[in-house]
Amino acid sequence: MNSMEWDSIRIFLAVAEHGSMSAAAQVVGMSQPTVSRQILALEERTGLHLFERSTSGLKLTPVGRQLLESAKDTALGAERFSRQVNGSSIEESGNVRLAVSELFGFHFLPDALAAFHRMHPLINVELIVSNEKVNLNKRDADISICQQKPEQPDLVVTYLMSRSLGFFAHESYIDDVGYPKTPDDIYRAPHSVIGFDNSNMYINEAEKSGRNLTKNQFTFRTDSYQMQLNLIQAQAGVAVTIAEVAKKTAGLIEMFEDIPLPNIAWWLVCHRDVQVNPRIHHLMVFLREWFQKQDEKL
Missing domain, CATH: 1.10.10.10 (Winged helix-like DNA-binding domain superfamily/Winged helix DNA-binding domain)
Incomplete structure (x- = not known):
């Protein structure tokens, strides 16, 4: 041809x-x-x-x-x-394309990549930072870090890490509208809720605890955790977000800490056809071990 x-x-x-x-x-x-x-x-x-x-x-x-x-x-x-x-390339130098979501890329990945570069200075990492899914079959990326565990049999999937969620708002927002007595209060005036748009994760988890929510109850809707975090910082409302990140953000306070929320897990994924490539293998192993050590510190 x-x-x-x-x-x-x-x-x-x-x-x-x-x-x-x-x-x-x-x-x-x-x-x-x-x-x-x-x-x-x-x-x-x-x-x-x-x-x-x-x-x-x-x-x-x-x-x-x-x-x-x-x-x-x-x-x-x-x-x-x-x-x-x-x-099949045996070269230990060159490029590896890594796809990550915004929040993971901004808050969890930089230290790991800096350490990886010190260990493997000849390997360059091309970052795709997006909340859109990538197609590893079509070589959109060599490696992907994603929240939903892929089920395709031709992918190599490894657990990477998980983090807890929590209800967070800015302290100035609470000073302005008052501290809600219960989680149900955040869906009533004068409170505003920051929720998801296309994702139903929050709604589905709320249903498990007996709460019936709809997207119409969200004043602001976005599937970007980073944008949700920015809205909390701007005193726009209350959101369920990743606790470790929110606690490091100045001015944010956690509410309803006694209410159990699910953890968010991330998975390290590559196509089985490329897993033997030394560059890809080195980055896969390094990321898995790095985040395993981070989990052990929690």
């Missing part, structure tokens, strides 16, 4: 999955006219009509749908080849 054929398959997949030339162009990193020309060239070369054009977008024709699964298999094979090539 030459590079032109592989580009055509990549573009065909992107258009099929996103339904427009412009969206596909963003995914494959090309201009919209280039994507359009590639699709037209593919149809001319194969003699097949692959897409139906309409005002609502592009849809696969019956023959296009037949080719879609083969194109997906080809893409998966290319991704597997890339992972295995990178995973």
Whole structure:
């Protein structure tokens, strides 16, 4: 397969999955006219009509749908080849891409990475700091640190650490609106609650303790722990957040310490095809041992 054929398959997949030339162009990193020309060239070369054009977008024709699964298999094979090539590298210098969420990256990771660099100065760490999920199958990253434990059989998953949650507010906020007598009071005026947007974790845990909450009871909604922490600091309201981080933040006080809340766990993940790569292996082992020692200090 030459590079032109592989580009055509990549573009065909992107258009099929996103339904427009412009969206596909963003995914494959090309201009919209280039994507359009590639699709037209593919149809001319194969003699097949692959897409139906309409005002609502592009849809696969019956023959296009037949080719879609083969194109997906080809893409998966290319991704597997890339992972295995990178995973088989014996170089102990070079880059490792590590994906972490905002709060973990800001508050727990810097000291660990500084120590790792002192031990492995020839390994460079590229950080992806985002609350969006990364696809390790597609090599979005070499290693991911995530809160939800992945279940895919082709991933190597290791427990990293856990931290407790707590109710927190700024002392000036409490001085202004008063100390709530019970957790239920924070959902009534004059209090404001900082909660999650897409995540239902807080609501689901509240249901286990007999409290029926809805997102409409949250004055501010964000899935970013870091943004929640910033809102607490700005005296915007009360939030359930990671206790260790909040206790290190000036002006924040913990409430209802006698009420049990779940711990938040993080998992260290890589694809099994790359775990033997020395650079990736060194960082995986170091992070696991580093955070194990941090847990032992608590």
